[in-house]
Amino acid sequence: MSEEDLDVYAGEFERTGLTGALNRYRSMDRDWEDLAPHRGAPIQQAALFVGGALDASTTWMADAIDAYPTTLPALSASHVLDGCGHWIQQERPDEVNSLLIDWLARIQG
Template structure:
């Protein structure tokens, strides 16, 4: 498929369902289908990321998922730990993680608040996926600015 194609597919992924990569169809459609980049992503940016992964490959990032059991063991001492600072959580409604099994219920039905007791607000941006700081930079900056203004 090629590194550039993988980067374009990953950065523009907009399927809120579980990630499913059918054989021969990449991220759900034929790999010879052109990908139109959104306004927030340029060919130069894609080429930059692709050049970096051409040098290193994807193994480093994938190894995190291959080692989930070890990661759980390494972080076991912090099981049940709470984030005890004020928090505003911003996520896109098209984010793959937000749409993962049980994530929305955890965030909105009290599970998240259990571990982040000073959670002040959850903001779900419509039409935004995983790279929200690139997709909606002005909106994200505004959310950060408004949140931080409360502390001085």
């Protein structure tokens, strides 16, 4: 990320704070309650997974990613980008956009 990019993000966090982002995490317990009736049900929606190899989520959730053929039967592709962390769209925007555009073109047929 360039210094200019970092300045934009820092400026927005200074302007708006982290309330929205933190509220997402505050709602996690509610998600478990709201989604309880669907526990164990596979997600049938067309899906694409793109993650970063340096993102802690792709390592501590490796079992979930390995289970995608069962839990996401409509997953058409899974990509883990080497040398990339959690913010894949900022770290590798051209590659992420290319993967998304190609995937959208395939599912629209």
